[in-house]
Amino acid sequence: MARTTPRNHPTTEGTTEERPLYWRVAGELVGELRDGTIPPGERLPGERQLAAHFGVSRETVRQALDVLRRDGLISTDRRGSHATLTGLPVEAPSSLAFPVGVRTADPDAxxxxxxxxxxxxxxxxxxxxxxxxxxxxxxxxxxxxxxxxxxxxxxxxxxxxxxxxxxxxxxxxxxxxxxxxxxxxxxxxxxxxxxxxxxxxxxxxxxxxxxxxxxxxxxxxxxxxxxxxxxxxxxxxxxxxxxxxxxxxxx
Missing domain, CATH: 3.40.1410.10 (Chorismate lyase-like)
Incomplete structure (x- = not known):
């Protein structure tokens, strides 16, 4: 049976207790789109990376992405999913990383x-x-x-x-x-x-x-x-x- 995803936006409908897990993940992704962590037009990390990032399964990530795709916040093509939410241009980051001591990107760490x-x-x-x-x-x-x-x-x-x-x-x-x-x-x-x-x-x-x-x-x-x-x-x-x-x- 085909899966259907509710049309209501995860950040505006219901309480955290009422929402399935993928709605919480979708809400957190929206936050990262809005605060510039994922800039407009930039490709999102892959499902495996997002699953590790949010501490959930790839299926949960897939459902969350489906919610955002239906709301027009991301688009997907053969190269992957991209943020489409309008936002301010991302400035060049400062030389300081948060928190102090954070590692540079290392996929094996x-x-x-x-x-x-x-x-x-x-x-x-x-x-x-x-x-x-x-x-x-x-x-x-x-x-x-x-x-x-x-x-x-x-x-x-x-x-x-x-x-x-x-x-x-x-x-x-x-x-x-x-x-x-x-x-x-x-x-x-x-x-x-x-x-x-x-x-x-x-x-x-x-x-x-x-x-x-x-x-x-x-x-x-x-x-x-x-x-x-x-x-x-x-x-x-x-x-x-x-x-x-x-x-x-x-x-």
């Missing part, structure tokens, strides 16, 4: 990132000026080489200022359940596009074991308001180092 709306670690709450136990957007990143070596784990918490000023980040609140994949690699570009000048301070120290390095990144804007803090642990050997720099706002 394990690479997973999620977001949740929850109370951040106590140290993060203090750094961001948040009241104890007040929830915010928390991003978690985990990556390792294909053989399991070089493990990197990072936890990032965003401030109320960042969520108020940066529309692309604020959109994640309603779908930040901690389960779906969420790549925020263009976070610093979004912040700059919102008119924020970024001041980073990265503290790098070697842990007592000598086998791992801890990096703590704090980001403020031109008004000294905290935007985010990231705590990264890298399986590597390196001496302590602290450096600072400023990335101007986009003009």
């Amino acid at each position: 394990f690479d997973r990132a999620t977001v949740a709306w929850e109370a951040p670690p106590a140290e993060h709450a203090v750094a961001l000026g948040l009241a104890p136990h007040r929830p915010t957007l928390v991003h978690r990143y985990r990556s390792a080489a294909a053989d399991g070596t070089g493990l990197r784990t990072a936890v990032t918490s965003f401030s109320a200022v960042a969520l108020a000023e940066v529309e692309e980040l604020a959109r994640y609140r309603d779908r930040a359940d901690g389960s779906g994949a969420a790549q925020l690699r263009r976070t610093y570009d979004w912040m700059r596009r919102a008119g924020l000048t970024l001041h980073h301070r990265d503290s790098i120290t070697r842990l007592e074991s000598g086998a791992s390095v801890r990096v703590i990144r704090r980001v403020h804007d031109q008004y000294a308001r905290p935007l985010e803090i990231t705590d990264l642990i890298v399986d590597a050997r390196q001496d302590a180092l602290v450096y600072e720099f400023t990335l101007p706002a986009a003009v």
